[in-house]
Amino acid sequence: MEDQFDSSQVIMEVRAKVAAKPKATIADVARLAGVSTATAGRVLGGYGYTSGSKKDQVMKAAEKLGYKPNALARSLITGKTRTIGVVAGDIRNPFYAFVLRGISNIAEKEGFGLLITNSDESFEQETRAVDLLVEKQVDGLIVSPCDTRDSAHLRALHASGTPLVLIDRAVEGLEIDRVGTANVSAAREAVQRLIQAGHRRIGLVAELVEEAEGGVVSFIARAQAGEPVESAALYPSWQRLLGYVQAHLVARVPVDPTLVLRAGEYSAEAAERACLALLQRDDRPSAVFTTDGTMSEGAMAAIAKLGLSIPTQLSMIGFDDLDWMAFLPPGISTVAQPRMAMGEAAARMLLEQISGADIPPRTVLMPASLVERGSVSAPDTSLR
Amino acid sequence: MEDQFDSSQVIMEVRAKVAAKPKATIADVARLAGVSTATAGRVLGGYGYTSGSKKDQVMKAAEKLGYKPNALARSLITGKTRTIGVVAGDIRNPFYAFVLRGISNIAEKEGFGLLITNSDESFEQETRAVDLLVEKQVDGLIVSPCDTRDSAHLRALHASGTPLVLIDRAVEGLEIDRVGTANVSAAREAVQRLIQAGHRRIGLVAELVEEAEGGVVSFIARAQAGEPVESAALYPSWQRLLGYVQAHLVARVPVDPTLVLRAGEYSAEAAERACLALLQRDDRPSAVFTTDGTMSEGAMAAIAKLGLSIPTQLSMIGFDDLDWMAFLPPGISTVAQPRMAMGEAAARMLLEQISGADIPPRTVLMPASLVERGSVSAPDTSLR
DNA sequence: CTGAAAGCGCTTACAG
């Protein structure tokens, strides 16, 4: 009777059946089709020549056996896995999520798989991740290096001939394909926009985690003195700080270093704390510029907490076009990086390297666009 | 002279050097160490027994040759790749990004790699993705199925004995490990909270993409009539609609089907359009509940565009705890799914299957929590 | 504890 139907028995049966049915191999197909494994391999693998009749026999046999190719065996011979490895900072960060999607778009189109790891911006984790990917024989790697100076593992990787593309950050002296954002000019333009609106005291909320030689104050002094700053291997947040200083320089507006906020750690909470302190000062700035999405979020939280109204009491330009910037009244103007396109560009470059093209190292700096919305107005004159 | 330094030449040299240095294999190490490949394999692979002296010789030789294991060869023999495949909807969606991070946490800890694909909720892409992953011999798959009825490919996959865990959605009659959210109760509690605050006309902004038998109106009618609705294999948005109806039922508040908005497609823009129309009606609801993050975003955009103030003119409860909900004044109350924990749970279950544990199929429904912030108040009485 | 041999599932020259 159906009421007494015991489902656990069914499961056991299924399991047993399963264990008894090993996967079909090319040899099995060849045997059933009455051809050699070489011939079966040729039709199933789509290489070499085979007559129509044999092709049919093999296809029929493969169909009957439910043959599925084993990419491992093929890769072992060809030396290619059609898999690319990616080391991202943290997939939860929309920046990386979009970059990964871009990489995935290209990979999928070319029939490549994507092995993804998170480094959490930890050097040790990044190293482990690269090792894992190398052992799995990925055809190439895209990495967002968390160390822009040393990164011996990446130098070794490149020296060993492994296709490698850097994303978002560069490594000093490692001349290989990379894609990033034109950070200095993007930040400069954003801050120029603020200056042009009449702002003279502009706060900067930035990560600035690694210590540049001499720290922020000395960095600003050098940038202001017009000393050529080697910006290529700088972390993005330092590059954006450079753009901030340059905008002041061009407009002959002095930089007040106390307005440059260093969150010191990469979290919205740290940015919020720093920004909260800044905005409660008597001489608080009339505008703020943030150097990435996470900083923008922290700054916004601080602004909301203080109940400051944008743009009447405070103007703001953010970084990265996060969803809420479009609908949070009055609309937050922001510097939008072409995140997905960056991922696509990186993947294309890597695929070119993999296909063996002998191309000299390229640096692709993608332009970021200033998306103007309603968060910038003339400074509140009652303030000063 | 340094000025005449030609960097292109250096590059060529490096390339040439590279091509000349093939990777060291176990055979190379064995030869240099003066032992058999079996012995070298035993120490390098960490299996079997080896004397201390031989172990040293092998290690030294491996070090000298820069030996790196080839996981492909090992996998071909062991039949295990220590790689798990994931088919997500779209990595850009924070829901999937967090779930993926959860999966990654566990995988990384256990030394597993992660092969990630996007289905874009397209059945064809999902099928292709699964095929790719299977060919690459992943040890198991975690998939968020875009079809909850048919999904023959997933049934076949499971029947073939491949470890498989479903996430977010179930497949009708496919009794395998899965993790999801307790959607019905989560939605019911959120709507109950709204009713308890005094709301009687509550809008629902939902995806509701697949047609349930008879459509929304008939679905609501059946749910209201107390007919037992088989909710397990329903899409999450339909389950959340069910919770919405149940909350009304319990409180003896009639459901007005015209308040149930069907975005019809999975995008914030569609949700915004639908919501905009709803909120401009004379008999607009005094509160809205949205059934996922994307819908919440669209609804928020519509609310902002109309300049409605929350909660005085409109109360709202969202779904998924998105960053902006915390700082957008007055704070948006929302139903928070434990996204990362869901990914971790799915990964753990998959790993158990992979390790061969003979466990009957488990359904893990994780509780979502109502995060109360400032977006709910009593209805604006001037409205009615 | 160690080595010779076989083999995982394919592809690749090499003859015919």
Next chain:
DNA sequence: CTGAAAGCGCTTACAG
């Protein structure tokens, strides 16, 4: 066009 044989880089019984 087709097949026999070798081999990719490992691991696994099997003797010793």
